[in-house]
Amino acid sequence: MKKLLCVFFALLFLAGCAPKTPKAQRDIFAMDTLMSLQLWGEDADAAAEDVEAMLHHLEARWSVTREDSITAGLNRGIRPEMTPQELALLSEVEALYRRTGGAFNPYLGEVSRLWGFYDKNYRVPDAQECFLAIQAGMLDMGAALKGYAGDRAVEILEELDVERAILNLGGNIQTYGHKPGGEPWKIGIADPIRGGTLGVVAVEGTMSIVTSGSYQRYFEQDGVRYHHIMDGATGAPADSGLVSVTVISRSGLTADALSTALFVMGLEEAAAFWRQSEDFEAVFVLADGTVYATAGANLSGCAYQEISS
């Protein structure tokens, strides 16, 4: 009996005070941003390694500035060699362009370059220059690639023994798996006006939370702020009255592309778009600080108006 109880207590200790699940933590500078990975599970280290390799590979393949990338090839008018997976990404991006009526526009590379967002030599071009830059139709995966990287990371984690993970891909948050105890992930939304955290969204399981905001990249000239989210209709920074849009979706690519699209659309059009969609929720912040959230966004920690279906 005593022996049995000893074994029992040993097990109890192992269960309650057992060494924690192995954890890997890694910071990577890729895609012109910082990526922070936190993973828990037996294969945490191997998974971090694979995710890092995937991020560098995606960057090399889709960079606008690298001469040998798919993007550079397409923009020079040649047909680069692509894997079926890369072709699929390109057609998914095209589908999102169509679905959003051009509000998400991956063909505004020349516009971003014109305004100086590529080389940081910022300037305000005139309307004719903007028009011509739109016509150039230059591919730039910038508004979709980090989100897509989240989806690819999830595929890697599913293959390996990873229990859960939080990936911060340059401000895009990708959750994976469940927290011990089954609590939802609590993801803050950056306050676009005052800095710090605006509110918190609670999400279950594997999810992508992506924010597009005019506060993220911008320059100022003669007291006017010019941000990096370009409107394909004007070839200039989108002026829709929104300062930030957060999209929550199972698909990272969708979340990334739609956060840009809804920002360009403005609140009313974005709300209408949400009502006819089923694959995302969203949080909007207006220039005066008013917050709107769709019915399923699970936002807490701040006052907001609910957008109902």
Next chain:
Amino acid sequence: MKTKYWIALFLAIALLCGGLTLWLFNANQNAAAAEVWSGGKLVKTVSLQEDQTFTVTSGDKENVITVKDGAIAVTQANCPDKHCIHRGYCSGGAQIVCLPNKLVIKFVGKQPLDGVSG
């Protein structure tokens, strides 16, 4: 009789384990500090309760960091875009990043969030 004794011991140990877990978990959230990382290496951990100003240098890259009234900010930098300075004083939330200088300020403790999207 023996059985009762074992049950009591079992409960005591279970309580101890639970209590210890809760205590460790909460203690972890009390410290309001920030870690300063440069080029992927942790160079300094600062308490946000102690006002101070210091410079982080990496090659020819320089960021001046100031801690004041429980918040931290990059106050001077020789990077081209100054995004790090634009963030202003922060006491938590998303990490402050100076991409050109590979400088990251991360908040530790007092972080009930799993991540910040922005």
